[in-house]
Amino acid sequence: MDAEIAGADGAREREFEIEFRLLIDAIYHMYHYDFRGYAPASLRRRLKAGLGKFNCDTLSQLQDRVLREPQVFASLLDYLTVQVSEMFRDPTYFRALREKVVPLLRTYPSLKIWVAGCSTGEEAYSIAILLQEEGLLARALIYATDINPHTLLKAETGVYDAVRIPGFTVNHRESGARTSLSDYYTAAYGRAVFNKSLRDHIVFSDHSLATDSVFAEVQLVSCRNVLIYFNRDLQNRALGLFRDSLCRQGFLGLGSKETLRFSSHEHEFDPFVPKERIYQKSKER
Amino acid sequence: MNVPRLHGRIDAVVIGASAGGVEALSVVLPVLPAETPVAVMIVVHLPRDRPSLLVDIFSRKCAMTVREAEDKEPVEAGTVYFAPSNYHLLVDPGPQLALSVDDLVHHSRPSIDVLFESAAHVYRDRLLGVILTGANEDGAEGLAMVHDTGGITVVQEPRTAHSSQMVVAARSLRKPDYVMTLEEIADMLAHLRS
Numbered sequence: 001m002d003a004e005i006a007g008a009d010g011a012r013e014r015e016f017e018i019e020f021r022l023l024i025d026a027i028y029h030m031y032h033y034d035f036r037g038y039a040p041a042s043l044r045r046r047l048k049a050g051l052g053k054f055n056c057d058t059l060s061q062l063q064d065r066v067l068r069e070p071q072v073f074a075s076l077l078d079y080l081t082v083q084v085s086e087m088f089r090d091p092t093y094f095r096a097l098r099e100k101v102v103p104l105l106r107t108y109p110s111l112k113i114w115v116a117g118c119s120t121g122e123e124a125y126s127i128a129i130l131l132q133e134e135g136l137l138a139r140a141l142i143y144a145t146d147i148n149p150h151t152l153l154k155a156e157t158g159v160y161d162a163v164r165i166p167g168f169t170v171n172h173r174e175s176g177a178r179t180s181l182s183d184y185y186t187a188a189y190g191r192a193v194f195n196k197s198l199r200d201h202i203v204f205s206d207h208s209l210a211t212d213s214v215f216a217e218v219q220l221v222s223c224r225n226v227l228i229y230f231n232r233d234l235q236n237r238a239l240g241l242f243r244d245s246l247c248r249q250g251f252l253g254l255g256s257k258e259t260l261r262f263s264s265h266e267h268e269f270d271p272f273v274p275k276e277r278i279y280q281k282s283k284e285r
Numbered sequence: 286m287n288v289p290r291l292h293g294r295i296d297a298v299v300i301g302a303s304a305g306g307v308e309a310l311s312v313v314l315p316v317l318p319a320e321t322p323v324a325v326m327i328v329v330h331l332p333r334d335r336p337s338l339l340v341d342i343f344s345r346k347c348a349m350t351v352r353e354a355e356d357k358e359p360v361e362a363g364t365v366y367f368a369p370s371n372y373h374l375l376v377d378p379g380p381q382l383a384l385s386v387d388d389l390v391h392h393s394r395p396s397i398d399v400l401f402e403s404a405a406h407v408y409r410d411r412l413l414g415v416i417l418t419g420a421n422e423d424g425a426e427g428l429a430m431v432h433d434t435g436g437i438t439v440v441q442e443p444r445t446a447h448s449s450q451m452v453v454a455a456r457s458l459r460k461p462d463y464v465m466t467l468e469e470i471a472d473m474l475a476h477l478r479s
Contacts, residue, residue, distance in 0.1 A: 013406070013433075013434065039375075039377050039383045040377055040378065041375035041376060041377045041383050041403035041406065041407075042373075042375060042383065042385045042387060044403075044406070045375075045387070045399065045402065045403070046387070083386065084388065225386045227356070228356045228372075228383065228384045228385060228386070229385065231377070232357055235357065255386075257355065257356055257369050257372055257384050258356055259355055259356065259357075261355065261358075262355075262356075262357040262358065262359075263357075
């Protein structure tokens with residue numbers, strides 16, 4: 001690829017490519033956040049968009065600020081990691097959890113669930129609500145992890161903009177809801193605060209799929225639209241963590257367009273609800 | 286016009302279309318032979334709240350293999366890849382396909398700009414970018430990037446487009462290498478065999 005770079009614009013692209021790698025390395029050495037295994041096209045696009053926000057012409061200038069101003073790194077981290085999700089995003093996924101996975105989860109005396117890459121918490125609260133509806137929340141603990149301390153704090157408050165609630169409500173209904181979403185929040189001043197009774201069953205904590213290890217045995221891992229941001233090696237690392245965390249025949253839920261097909265861990269999981277990308281850890285392991 | 290012959294000149298084609306896109310692609314894609322020696326990656330703007338039917342529609346009509354893009358899938362020649370509904374489609378080095386749920390671009394996910402820019406980065410001068418009919422400005426910056434990295438740029442002749450806004454926006458940013466009717470675009474792509 002490098003040999004085929006054309007013209008002056010090509011030269012600028014090449015500088016960007018070098019600076020891109022240097023910045024990722026600098027962030028790793030300075031702050032121990034490891035983006036080296038992220039899928040490059042998305043990361044590059046986010047960094048390109050970030051240049052304007054930080055008033056920098058080049059990634060070298062941005063790197064200078066990132067190294068010397070920790071608050072610049074903190075807001076760059078938001079830029080690089082924040083995923084806007086929805087409650088009950090892809091309602092058919094939650095319907096499949098409810099109808100196919102919950103009956104098996106019922107057989108466990110206590111339940112542990114890992115929502116990996118929870119961002120601002122929408123998915124963790126969705127699962128808590130679903131478990132409450134199915135009568136399982138009282139014996140459940142949800143670990144919701146992310147690498148971004150800002151979003152974890154936000155997730156922990158359980159507060160969402162009220163304009164998002166109608167969308168959440170439609171999704172919730174389509175997931176086969178047994179109750180009304182309004183049973184779970186209090187709305188005031190343009191915001192909806194989700195009930196503490198849900199939060200009491202969620203532990204929000206800092207965990208990196210790139211650098212940290214297994215921390216608990218769980219019956220279900222839900223990690224949706226996170227792996228698409230990783231390259232294959234990092235995907236394999238994350239899937240290895242999920243395999244090692246899951247109990248015998250535990251469940252793994254991925255995003256609607258994520259697949260184990262190109263992973264070295266493909267044969268350690270069996271498709272359980274293939275259309276919804278829900279897998280079950282294979283028996284022999 | 287004389288339809289240009291690009292034997293062996295490119296490895297991949299990216300196509301962007303919006304309003305009227307399915308009809309336009311129905312003129313182009315069925316003409317391409319199964320052994321077309323390039324990969325074709327396509328973004329069509331569609332409603333985000335339901336699955337895309339593009340693969341169903343086109344796999345019946347096309348000799349080339351038609352698939353919905355999967356994350357981390359290696360890009361293969363002779364294959365048409367459609368971006369899934371509500372995901373951006375990108376190309377990573379490899380080349381392999383990548384998806385993202387990043388913010389909408391020009392109110393769109395998938396966005397043509399996102400595909401074109403990432404493909405330009407990987408394929409450089411071995412890429413052909415095509416903007417077809419559409420009623421917004423997505424794709425203009427992406428096609429400019431294809432041009433700037435040495436790729437070949439084509440826009441549909443605006444008078445033949447169902448909606449010409451997208452073509453006009455693309456044309457105003459950089460002068461395209463070719464302005465062609467759908468039949469001419471089909472003819473050019475059908476003769477990529479080396």
